[in-house]
Amino acid sequence: MAVSSGSVEQVWGVLLISPDEINLYRKIVKTFKKDKEIKDYPIDLDYYKSCESRVNLAKKIDDLQHQLNREKNDSNWYTKMLS
Numbered sequence: 001m002a003v004s005s006g007s008v009e010q011v012w013g014v015l016l017i018s019p020d021e022i023n024l025y026r027k028i029v030k031t032f033k034k035d036k037e038i039k040d041y042p043i044d045l046d047y048y049k050s051c052e053s054r055v056n057l058a059k060k061i062d063d064l065q066h067q068l069n070r071e072k073n074d075s076n077w078y079t080k081m082l083s
Contacts, residue, residue, distance in 0.1 A: 016051060 017025050 016048075016055070018048075018052065 015025075
């Protein structure tokens with residue numbers, strides 16, 4: 001439940017956690033001092049694997065976009081300095 005500007009609304013979210021990340025999730029829950037963990041929602045592992053591959057692809061795309069933006073900014077900086 002989130003509270004903002006005097007209104008109360010219920011907020012839903014999806015958290016994808018791989019089996020090897022469960023310890024990290026538990027640390028986060030402990031850090032925020034939550035008494036209970038979020039209930040597991042059963043999923044088909046084949047579906048999870050396809051999601052995992054899409055997330056990994058999105059990360060690669062994001063990394064490439066970041067690299068291109070950095071190179072563009074560096075190029076613009078050099079051009080401005082030479083002007």
